[in-house]
Amino acid sequence: MSQRLALLACAALVATTCPGLSARAADQTPAGAPPPEPARIFAPLASPQPVNAYRSGSGAPGPLAWQNGADYDIKVSIDPTNKTVTGSEVITYTNNSPGDLDTLWVQLDQNIYKEGARADFSSPERHANHTDGFSIESVSVGDDGHTTPIQPLVSDTRMQTPLPQPLPKGGKIKLRITWHYTVPGPWGGRTSVTPSKNGDIYEIAQFYPRMAVYDDIRGWDTAPYLGQEFYLDYGDFDYSVTVPANFIVVGSGALANPAEVLSQEQRDRLVTASKSDQRVMIRTQADVEAAIAPPPAPVTATPSPAKPDAKAEAKPDKAPTTKTWRFHMSDSRDVAFVASAALLWDAAKLDLPPVAPAPGKPPAPRLAMSVYPVEGIGSHGWDRSTSYVKHAIEYFSEKWYPYPWPNAINVGGHGAGMEYPGIVFDGMQDRDPMLFWITTHELGHGWFPMIVGSNERRNAFMDEGFNTFIDALASDHFNHGEFAPKHDSEYAPDTGKPADDIIKVLKDPDAPVLMAPSEVVSEKYRHPITYFKAAYGLTLLREQILGPDRFDRAFRRYISLWAYHHPTPSDFFRLMDSEAGEDLSWFWRGWYFNNWAPDYAVKQVSYVDGDPKKGALVQVANHGWLPLPVVLQITWADGSSARMTLPTETWMLRNEITLQIPGSQQIRTAVLDPDRAIPDVNRADNSYGAVPTAAPQQH
Template identity: 55%
Template sequence: MQRFPLLSVFTACAVLLAGAVHAASTPTAPNPGRFNPLQTFAPFAYQYPVNRYRSASGIPGPDYWQNRADYAIRATLDPATKMLSASEIITYTNHSPDTLHMLWLQLDQNRYRTDARGNFSGSKEPDFASHTDGYRLKAVEVAQGGAFENAHYQISDTRMRVDLPHGLKPKDGTLRLRIVYDYTVPSRFGGRTDWYATKNGDVYEIAQWFPRMAVYDDLRGWDTLPYLNNEFYLEYGDIDYRVTVPANMIVAGSGELVNPDAVLSKAQRERLAKARGSEKTVMIRTPAEVEAAARAPQPKGTKTWHFRMHDTRDVAFGASAAYVWDAARIDLPSGKHAMAMSVYPVESLHGKGHWQDSTQFVKHTIEYFSKRWFEYPWPNAIAEAGQVGGMEYPGIAFDWWKLGGKPLFGITTHEVGHFWFPMIVGFNERRAAWMDEGFNTYVDMRAALDYEGGKYAPKCDAEYAPKCGNPVDEIQSVLDDADAPPILTKPDMIREKYRHPVTYFKSALGLNLLREQILGPERFDVAFRRFVHAWAFKHPTPSDFFRAMDSGAGEDLSWFWNGWYRHNWSLDMAVTGVRYIGGKPANGASVTVANLDRLVMPATLRVTYVDGTHVDVRVPVATWLQHHRFDVLVPGDKAVKSATIDPDHAIPDGHRGNNTFTVH
């Protein structure tokens, strides 16, 4: 999720790092006594043990299991009352080895109640004017092999426990759960779902709109963390849903539109067919058609839009009479195709470089990630323009409706990137938000470098950040802040001040350091891609990721997991002296390097000679297993001018004043 609509993710993090966080702390002077090899290289304590469910190599074990939730939903959106009413039937399959005597569900709309726990846990004042009374349940019924019967249930904040008349058998036991409900759509509160007005009609962004199964897994049984504002952990399954709206409205939803003949005009169907064969964007519903329809007498009655999505943890949709709609073909590595689409009000067309470019941004992102990590599995990828600053759901992203150019590219790439993390690779965002946001921030930064020669790649200029610099230098304000939480902190405990710097930026920078400095692209890419493929449509933990990178890349990275993720340690490398072997430049030089703080990193040592030439020597992490200081032998036959550790500022060294030793 992105809450900074006017900034790319990368530069938004840089602003926070350079501003609010830095202002709260003053870097301390280097302390040569802080580095202790026994602490830095201590064994890393994995949170979750190896067993037959999760292997030591970080991939699912031979007995890995997860339960399944399939949904059939029938919903009606009433714009006059701003109410959504629905009934759903959940077919729940218990693949676990345990008999289940209860079910737990997530009721996210209860987050909008005035008494919701989330109003007391965050740093922002509640927006009481936009609160609702949450879900109003009309029926909760269970069928276990027969007809539906009323079930006993209990609601606690954003969770509901349903007691089962009979235990649900292990290893493929199945039941059906029927829930009838309605709720009022919140207007602007929460950053997830809302409605807002445009000159041609209201726009509805409908998300977290149906009671969804909590996850029952091998780690803790039912995972029942309440929804305080950190995101999701959901089961996979197929979702078939129908949405009834006034006849003048367009619905853009996750998955495939099953009944286009019933809801689209002949012209719209013909344009969609053209878009399926077009690399360029094709208009399905033009701005002129939107404005003409708004002036014309409104059609009576309703239309029901029918969507279906396979292998998904969720669905969301947008609905409006004000939508402009365009689309283009997505080319996938296997030779298959999908569709990139955008829906937006005419107000989003402010001139060149605004929402008329959105579909091409979606197309590029899907094609890049499909080629790089895992092929996109669904038929459509949609960007919807609204007031939600940036929020992702499977197959559809809600993006800020007033963006254009680089900010629109940045938010589109970030939110569409979430289709992979966590929609395909099913991270538990409520316990490890750094995996969701950090992984996605890392991969969408690389996607920006690939678009039109890096046209919208992150860069430092006054338009996007008042202060910019090298990312490894910008992170220092976090590493120097004694109050900054480590990456592995529970998300609900991370204050807003640190959410982007730590959860997004430090996590993303950690992956970049792994690829560019610690492992190299060849080893990193193979291990990372293997992890993605192994855990597609499954539930990996941080321990699974750490083990997968250790095993797949062939490196014991416990020192990095300890220093960068479990702790918020700083790095301070130094060059403390240069001497000639035997006192003669012709014999080469011995350069003394030192590690002064608790973090370690591989680094480049550059020895520059008086004639302007230089030689680089790589100083590996293994140097510090037994040493605080080490004499690096540098062959050569010329007089040395200086020696510098990390001359390219490639690693986050917090005290660069001691990185260079000049020979006098």
């Protein structure tokens, strides 16, 4: 076997052809026709974002790279009687850009629920419930006692706030906003109230006016919110949530006042959890039942006659009707929380290095947590959630980049499958592989786009696709592959082989390309393109083009260089080229800018001078516009076999090649891509299965 492999490695090129170039544009052509044009496939690629002082040719941030910042101090309260959230915030905004800013733009995501919002027309199926959106009560700038009222201009989901004086480079300003809104019901998990057996569950996200991003690409990026997620700057968060006293609140970051809101028993359980690899119940079913039980009826007693000299007995204070939970989150782009009386709570330790605590606070343990109603209880359900959380955070931290925040929380509620820094919202009814997959996927968003802050509203594949790629690897890793390989019913057809599953998309003439703006990708194609095709592209890079060692090193470098920054697709393409040591323009062009596909064929098998003892001639043709490396497997008459890989460079000047294969006997089969590892769109011509008859000797 080893001898045959060595011989195949020395196979000679004995004949080539290069047909004329087609007049039809390749990007207008579905895979398979017309013949590929090497001059176009391998032409230099002009990336959309140019190289400049802010973004380098290596894909790293440039020498003059800058990024603005936003710190938040937020106070909110929930009124369950009318399901409203009322809040105030102080945003400390820092201008690090090269020029002055004479206005600030703020995102008002709750306005997506207003009747007549743009999202009502772009995605009407998502907006069954309408509200009045954000009611902005006041806006001002300045410090306490020296504030200047601002008359904002609200446009759909954006608010423009002109400044009294321009904010210079390096300057800071405090923007103060008060507001309230009605929680719009259980839609989507973006901010919702969901009924459960023991009470409503408030999954609260996008609950405060958030700064828009001002960057070197567009200035103010004011794309309206249509439901396709977010683009945010980084900063530190202090936020408090006031709720009824029988509620618990679990949110992004670290709880800053546990002694004020938790019982001693619950605090002791948290200490135990911080030392345990197995989950520890922090709030049990009995605790939930006690919290929702009606208060005991007052006891009526016959008063004793008062004695003139008796001192008045001190009456105990009434139990508070509300509690305020305070949290701190550093180096984040967002926060979210869940609040309810109905939630069980369990936790286990995260085996990660400690992180810096809030100012003035001792280091706190880092915990994997789950909160869910009684509907989630069960050995096939949420009893295992925290083990899934713990695995995901520890695996991604070791494999790609360290998790930066104190806790990681999985919430069982409406079931939106939605992610925020440090907390994700999943479904109370999720079970077994679905619970594992959704938990791992949503937590994987902690890396894309919570750490690597790409623009989801414009390039969704950079978070959904990249995250789907890493969470599929996590499925392989968990508990010896208990839930592997990862499947998704929306990746139709689901054969278990990604190369086969993607072919339907590659052959669909109406399928959008990965570089299409996120908002123009219809729901029909959102999963197949934004998630699956983007993830599978990284798999092809890792497994078929670069190899795991080169890919993993380059991908880790991408994450570390762009952590807490804003990369574009161009930055990613350049960095992978530079770090992996390859010009991958042909792949970026074919897979990201077009829906091109590989299509190889074994055209003919013959023998040198018609004599099998002199070796075979195998003619291979390329009919596809995405010339991925492809394996050719030769099996001889005696059953022995060997393989060789045809690299992409094979097709730089030609569409056909004849390989001289050393050997001394007839070939039984010649098969291209025997493992179905690449998405060849026509496998019918990938093999030569008959034993060819020797041609007469020429004299």
